[in-house]
Every structure is written in C-alpha cells, then in structure tokens.
Amino acid sequence: MEPWVAWSSIRYGGWWPCMQQGGWRFMIFEAPSNPTSGLKLRFCTNETQATREKFVKKLQGLGFDISVAEVTAPAPAACRLLKERGLRPHLLVHDDLVPEFADIDKTNPNCVVIGDAAENFSYANLNEAFRVLIGLEKPVLISLGKGRYYKETDGLKLDVGAYMKALEYACDVQAEVVGKPAKAFFESALAEMGVPPEQVMHRLAQIPSHVADFIRLSRNTLRVWDAPCLLSTAHFFPLYSCALFIDLLLYHTGHKDEYEMTNRRQ
Amino acid sequence: MEPWVAWSSIRYGGWWPCMQQGGWRFMIFEAPSNPTSGLKLRFCTNETQATREKFVKKLQGLGFDISVAEVTAPAPAACRLLKERGLRPHLLVHDDLVPEFADIDKTNPNCVVIGDAAENFSYANLNEAFRVLIGLEKPVLISLGKGRYYKETDGLKLDVGAYMKALEYACDVQAEVVGKPAKAFFESALAEMGVPPEQVMHRLAQIPSHVADFIRLSRNTLRVWDAPCLLSTAHFFPLYSCALFIDLLLYHTGHKDEYEMTNRRQ
Structure with missing residues (x-):
C-alpha cells in the first residue's frame, strides 16, 4: 500500500490555539515519525505576513516539531x-x-x-x-x-x-x-512532495464552496472537512474536526485498533 | 413652449480647465441670464472631497458665476x-x-x-x-x-x-x-428643480455604458454625450463636445440664427 499523505491547513491565530487546548498537538505531530504508519504531513498555510522561517520559528516556540520544508505557503508558490x-x-x-x-x-x-x-x-x-x-x-x-x-x-x-x-x-x-483555495496552490504542494492527489487526505478548515477546486482535484481521496466555521464558534469547532481527522487517519493507515469513531463531532 | 433645462456634469481638474482655454465659459454662463432663452442650468457633480460651499467658492475664484443652489452633489443626496x-x-x-x-x-x-x-x-x-x-x-x-x-x-x-x-x-x-451615474441622483436633481425629465438636455461626460440609467430616465429628451473620454485625450476632447452642446442648446431654444453645427466634433 502506498503511504498516505496528510496535509493540514493551518493559520496561526485562528484555530491553532485550539490544537493546544485539545491535546491534538501530540497526535498530529507524532504521526510522521511513526515508522508503521508511513505518514507524511504537509502544512498548507495562507500566512502572508511573515516568511516561512519566521512562521515556523513561532510554531516551534510553541512546542511544535515542524520544519520549513514541510510548509507550503503562497509567497514561494508566487x-x-x-x-x-x-x-x-x-x-x-x-x-x-x-x-x-x-x-x-x-x-x-x-x-x-x-x-x-x-x-x-x-x-x-x-x-x-x-x-x-x-x-x-x-x-x-x-x-x-x-x-x-x-x-x-x-x-x-x-x-x-x-x-x-x-x-x-x-x-x-x-x-x-496563489493561495488556498486555488487549485494551483494545492497542485504546487503535491508537486513539492511528489505525491499524486489520489493518496492525499485533506483536512479542510473552510466551507465547501470555497474549496471547490480542491475537491475536484482530489476527488478520489478521502476528504474530511469542517462544517461552515462560523466566527462565533471558531474557538470550539476545531477540537471536534481535528479529532475526527486523526481518527480517520488511523483507520485508513491500518491502525484500526486505535480507531475510535466517536460521536465527538456535532 | 416650456423652458428647457440644461445640466452639466462638472468635475474640477478633469475637463474643467479646458473650458477656460476654449472660451466656453462665456457661452455657458451667459445662458441662464438671457431672458429670451429661458434656460436654467444645474451642475451635477460627483465631487465628494469638499462641501458644495467650498467647491463653489473655488469655482467663483476662477471667475465662474455659479451659486450653491445650482449645484447637485452626492453628499446632500445621501x-x-x-x-x-x-x-x-x-x-x-x-x-x-x-x-x-x-x-x-x-x-x-x-x-x-x-x-x-x-x-x-x-x-x-x-x-x-x-x-x-x-x-x-x-x-x-x-x-x-x-x-x-x-x-x-x-x-x-x-x-x-x-x-x-x-x-x-x-x-x-x-x-x-448615491452619485452619478445612479438614476436616483439625477432624479434628485430634477426634484430640486421641479422639472420633468422630458424637458432636460444633458451633457454627458462619461461613456454611454456608464450612464444607462440616466438614458432610461430621460429617454424623451435631447441627449448629447461625449465619445469615450480616453485619458490621453482628456485635455482636448471637451473643447469639441462642449461646443456641440452649446450649438444644440441654441438650436433647440429657438436661436437658430446663432446655431452653427460645424464639424468640430471629430
């Protein structure tokens, strides 16, 4: 079986803090170094207020094990x-x-x-x-x-x-x-990784109508997306969707024992 | 015969200086005070960087005999x-x-x-x-x-x-x-004057597609408009169209002797 590749859409200041609160940090960042899962992660961000170096340094300062090479951003794509x-x-x-x-x-x-x-x-x-x-x-x-x-x-x-x-x-x-949700941006990320869209699982943080291009691109893949992320619920919603994302990752990479499809997502 | 009413679209800094150069000032401003013509003028401007008082004072300083009551502008309409x-x-x-x-x-x-x-x-x-x-x-x-x-x-x-x-x-x-070319703006000017659109002659300074609403409003009136006023020709074009405008005014107000439809408009 080909290795699954997961990417995640991150933006500091949005649902990022929730990841810390929800204990999601451990799960998502341990995955790439787990030899049995063979998972790779790619972080696609629309961050355009800092270089990737500065952005990654900020995240490292928060305790995240992430490197510049794992980040796709609009500026280098441009x-x-x-x-x-x-x-x-x-x-x-x-x-x-x-x-x-x-x-x-x-x-x-x-x-x-x-x-x-x-x-x-x-x-x-x-x-x-x-x-x-x-x-x-x-x-x-x-x-x-x-x-x-x-x-x-x-x-x-x-x-x-x-x-x-x-x-x-x-x-x-x-x-x-040049940036999410443009199709070219996701294609650029795929090209950087050398992975076809069929083997990608994508966690979408935006409403489906905004990501129509990506949905077309990866129509053969497993997709997980949030319900419309209303501003008022932005601080609560990601806890559920991130957990669901990890559940599905584990299930589809053969870790069925660890798979727990709870009803955490409302 | 009902008196004709003419209005003109003015913007200081655009073709306004040309009017001075072309000697047009005399012709257009003498009209309202000519008892045989019965003409009224209304100046419709999109000027929103100054009050009408300040705007009119500037024009008066340039030698124009114009009063605040003759000016329709977006702010009072708003x-x-x-x-x-x-x-x-x-x-x-x-x-x-x-x-x-x-x-x-x-x-x-x-x-x-x-x-x-x-x-x-x-x-x-x-x-x-x-x-x-x-x-x-x-x-x-x-x-x-x-x-x-x-x-x-x-x-x-x-x-x-x-x-x-x-x-x-x-x-x-x-x-x-609220401003040109919105239909409501021209209607507001008509209401201020108490004159129906059928008796209005309008000199348009913009391309027809931008004034579709006005054209619908005054479809029974004589209309004169400029050809698309390209930036590069902005300093030359108005001389012709203003002259044509005056020609038509004179013709339709019974001053046929003074009417001279020359081929000045290219």
Missing part, C-alpha cells in the same frame, strides 16, 4: 510562478514577507503581487500599486489569497481579498490567486 | 436618503465633506457612508468601517460614487468605487450608490 513567466513584481506585501522574494528581479515591474500587507495597505501604497497596474498594456495582478477578513486580538481586519477586489475593479482585471 | 430611512451613518469621507452631514444623527451607526476619502482611506479607517458594517444584522453601505480612478496633478488616484468594492466583498453586500 515566486515559482513569477520565475516561470518571467514576471518582475511590484510588491504590496507585509514588510516581514519581503525576504521571500529576495532572489526575484523587481526592477521595471510588469506585474503586481499583493499579500496581506496590513499597515502597508495605505492610501499611498495602494495608489502606487494601482499606477503600476494601469500603466501595463496587459495588467497582471497576482494575489497571495482572497480572504475577506480575519480576527486578531484587537478585532476584525480586512484581509487581502478586499484589497484585491479594489485593484481588480479599478483596473478592470481578474487577479490570479 | 443626507436626504439617510433622513428618509432613519439611518445613522458611520462616515468614511474626506474631512472637508463632514460639514455636509452636520445635522445628521451619527450616534450608534446603523450604516456606513463612503466617499472619496483620499488620505482618510487608511488601513485603520477601512477596518473601522468594515467592523461597523459586519456588526450589523443587515449591512447597509451607501457610496457617494463608484468611480474607478481619477487624475490629479501628482498622478492617478484610486477613486471611491475601488474602496466600495473592497467593503462590498468583505461584507458580501451591494452598495447603494
């Missing part, structure tokens, strides 16, 4: 795309993400790359990105995600998708999204 | 709408426009009004407006325009429409546009 097509970006991204584009030619830009730039989403910076786009014969806008908003400790914040829409409207273009 | 529906706005507008909302209750907001806020389109202010909207059971977003961008002396700037789209996407709502 870099691959830029190189393939000979594109030179004007960056409208978070300062901490800039190092991911270190070896990309940024002179005389012929496209705009937009990420969750946070404080860099200033009036001046948006006008600058707009002027680059509108000055191109065929404007190319690459977005590192299309999220609408997210929650931080000091409240809700507009996500990259909102600013992507602003530029799309102003320039009458359609952005190319 | 105030009428707010009062009619008992709405209390959170304002995301230019500082100089705030006085237009002086007698509107803004406590405990139950809607958001967005204008061309310029420097006020900061990350913090956009998040604040977003949080008001997303916190409402039925988000109401009123936009003072839907322009994509405009040109100032220091370059192109994103217009209110781009930020409107950002909030629309984040909150999954459709903004109510």
Whole structure:
C-alpha cells in the first residue's frame, strides 16, 4: 500500500490555539515519525505576513516539531510562478514577507503581487500599486489569497481579498490567486512532495464552496472537512474536526485498533 | 413652449480647465441670464472631497458665476436618503465633506457612508468601517460614487468605487450608490428643480455604458454625450463636445440664427 499523505491547513491565530487546548498537538505531530504508519504531513498555510522561517520559528516556540520544508505557503508558490513567466513584481506585501522574494528581479515591474500587507495597505501604497497596474498594456495582478477578513486580538481586519477586489475593479482585471483555495496552490504542494492527489487526505478548515477546486482535484481521496466555521464558534469547532481527522487517519493507515469513531463531532 | 433645462456634469481638474482655454465659459454662463432663452442650468457633480460651499467658492475664484443652489452633489443626496430611512451613518469621507452631514444623527451607526476619502482611506479607517458594517444584522453601505480612478496633478488616484468594492466583498453586500451615474441622483436633481425629465438636455461626460440609467430616465429628451473620454485625450476632447452642446442648446431654444453645427466634433 502506498503511504498516505496528510496535509493540514493551518493559520496561526485562528484555530491553532485550539490544537493546544485539545491535546491534538501530540497526535498530529507524532504521526510522521511513526515508522508503521508511513505518514507524511504537509502544512498548507495562507500566512502572508511573515516568511516561512519566521512562521515556523513561532510554531516551534510553541512546542511544535515542524520544519520549513514541510510548509507550503503562497509567497514561494508566487515566486515559482513569477520565475516561470518571467514576471518582475511590484510588491504590496507585509514588510516581514519581503525576504521571500529576495532572489526575484523587481526592477521595471510588469506585474503586481499583493499579500496581506496590513499597515502597508495605505492610501499611498495602494495608489502606487494601482499606477503600476494601469500603466501595463496587459495588467497582471497576482494575489497571495482572497480572504475577506480575519480576527486578531484587537478585532476584525480586512484581509487581502478586499484589497484585491479594489485593484481588480479599478483596473478592470481578474487577479490570479496563489493561495488556498486555488487549485494551483494545492497542485504546487503535491508537486513539492511528489505525491499524486489520489493518496492525499485533506483536512479542510473552510466551507465547501470555497474549496471547490480542491475537491475536484482530489476527488478520489478521502476528504474530511469542517462544517461552515462560523466566527462565533471558531474557538470550539476545531477540537471536534481535528479529532475526527486523526481518527480517520488511523483507520485508513491500518491502525484500526486505535480507531475510535466517536460521536465527538456535532 | 416650456423652458428647457440644461445640466452639466462638472468635475474640477478633469475637463474643467479646458473650458477656460476654449472660451466656453462665456457661452455657458451667459445662458441662464438671457431672458429670451429661458434656460436654467444645474451642475451635477460627483465631487465628494469638499462641501458644495467650498467647491463653489473655488469655482467663483476662477471667475465662474455659479451659486450653491445650482449645484447637485452626492453628499446632500445621501443626507436626504439617510433622513428618509432613519439611518445613522458611520462616515468614511474626506474631512472637508463632514460639514455636509452636520445635522445628521451619527450616534450608534446603523450604516456606513463612503466617499472619496483620499488620505482618510487608511488601513485603520477601512477596518473601522468594515467592523461597523459586519456588526450589523443587515449591512447597509451607501457610496457617494463608484468611480474607478481619477487624475490629479501628482498622478492617478484610486477613486471611491475601488474602496466600495473592497467593503462590498468583505461584507458580501451591494452598495447603494448615491452619485452619478445612479438614476436616483439625477432624479434628485430634477426634484430640486421641479422639472420633468422630458424637458432636460444633458451633457454627458462619461461613456454611454456608464450612464444607462440616466438614458432610461430621460429617454424623451435631447441627449448629447461625449465619445469615450480616453485619458490621453482628456485635455482636448471637451473643447469639441462642449461646443456641440452649446450649438444644440441654441438650436433647440429657438436661436437658430446663432446655431452653427460645424464639424468640430471629430
């Protein structure tokens, strides 16, 4: 039997803290080092406010045994795309993400790359990105995600998708999204691992309508997804779905004895 | 014969300077004071970076004989709408426009009004407006325009429409546009004048697809509109269309002797 590959969609600050509370940390991170299971894990994140190095360091500081090589993120995916097509970006991204584009030619830009730039989403910076786009014969806008908003400790914040829409409207273009839930993003993760989609189990943290592309991609695989993750329940729901995910992993990798399909998921 | 009413779409910084260069100022402003013509003028502007008082003062300073009562603008149109529906706005507008909302209750907001806020389109202010909207059971977003961008002396700037789209996407709502080319805006101007649409001649400065609503409104009237006003020709085109507009005004108000339909329009 081919080894199963599991990937998980992580975002620090979302349901991540719940994993600690629910004791899920041990289960999910022990799996890859278990020689009988042959499991590999891939963490797909839409994090665009930090380099993978910084992101992973933060998680390691929380006690998670995770390496940069196990993480797929939008910025490196965008870099691959830029190189393939000979594109030179004007960056409208978070300062901490800039190092991911270190070896990309940024002179005389012929496209705009937009990420969750946070404080860099200033009036001046948006006008600058707009002027680059509108000055191109065929404007190319690459977005590192299309999220609408997210929650931080000091409240809700507009996500990259909102600013992507602003530029799309102003320039009458359609952005190319590099990040979940774009099909290309998941394909990129598969390519990095050298594993066909048929052998992948995916834990989805988003509502099905947002991940239609992935569902098409991995239609022969076992899929587990959350019910719509309402903001008000965000701090409770993941405990159930993560547990279910692990149950199914154990079942399908021959660990039936340890499989316990409880009714924990409401 | 009923008096014809003409209105014109003005925006300072666009084709306005051309009117001075072309000597058009004399012709258009003499019309209302000509007792034989019986013409009235109404100036419909999407200006949302200043009160009508300030805007008119600027034009008067340039030598134009124009009064506040002759100007229809989005902010007062929005105030009428707010009062009619008992709405209390959170304002995301230019500082100089705030006085237009002086007698509107803004406590405990139950809607958001967005204008061309310029420097006020900061990350913090956009998040604040977003949080008001997303916190409402039925988000109401009123936009003072839907322009994509405009040109100032220091370059192109994103217009209110781009930020409107950002909030629309984040909150999954459709903004109510109060400003050209919304039909309600022109109807508001007609109501202020007490004149039916059949007696109106309108000079359009925008491409036909953007003014479909107005065309439907005034389908029985004589209409004159510019060809698509490309950015590169913006400094030349209005000379022709304004001249044509005046020609047609003279013709239809019985001044056939002065009517000269030349081939000035390319």
